[in-house]
């Protein structure tokens with residue numbers, strides 16, 4: 001074992017949990033041509049500034065809703081359709097894509113150091129597809145900032161049954177104005193029944209632990225090394241486990257065996273809240289790199305097996321692109337930024 005995880009075009013049915021909701025096949029449409037290597041966007045192009053849902057305003061959220069509606073209206077065979085975009089996530093979590101040179105092994109992007117970079121690349125293309133369909137080159141994804149009090153719950157705009165942003169397969173008791181429990185888990189330990197104020201303070205402490213005291217090393221924050229030939233899911237980073245996974249489960253319908261849609265990998269991308277949820281995760285990666293620890297600023301891995309790992313994704317022109325971890329490390333070069341969210345938990349030492 002060793003070397004980067006290189007995603008092959010070969011795609012198989014993958015593994016689904018019992019009682020999964022169809023479609024139970026999530027391979028992308030075959031590309032007529034070989035994948036092209038990723039190139040950075042024009043440095044003179046627009047900078048897309050991702051801002052929190054609660055602050056961008058109704059008009060902006062209507063734009064995101066329109067983008068989702070346009071993606072939903074594309075034929076299912078179009079790799080830019082909402083159907084196929086949701087499948088992208090499914091393919092990379094069910095082992096549908098194979099590793100290059102290892103047809104016996106799937107690519108699993110969760111519970112390892114591939115978690116943050118894969119989702120960044122995925123959102124990058126999703127955002128560009130949305131911008132293209134809207135005819136608005138500066139369009140940026142809104143961020144579901146559940147770590148600050150104004151964002152700590154499902155934003156109203158996602159709960160409107162008439163909106164393309166609505167998903168009927170969510171936990172009804174967590175509809176707004178319910179305050180989110182960032183370290184939520186099913187069964188014992190779930191639903192702590194705190195007052196809103198206590199819950200917010202508790203959430204701050206969770207953030208402090210996951211972002212600061214528990215995340216002093218790249219492997220602790222980004223996840224454990226995962227190289228070609230390794231068993232999948234060597235171990236998640238702090239934030240992948242909580243609040244990433246826990247907020248997926250908090251959002252999904254807890255009465256379903258797999259807490260669909262958001263609560264399980266294969267169906268999570270079917271809920272339009274997935275993308276603003278991941279914009280927040282991505283923003284936390286940026287924030288983590290800016291936090292100066294006892295001795296030095298936190299930094300990413302420098303391991304070539306991480307840097308050279310690669311994924312296959314369709315871009316806004318429906319071209320299949322090979323993108324590496326190295327390609328996504330500088331968001332300024334990717335021409336996007338985050339604004340409008342602070343880090344109110346920065347001093348919430350328990």
Ligand code: C2O
Nearest residue numbers: 089110244248268
């Ligand atoms: Cu790929 Cu939020 O999970």
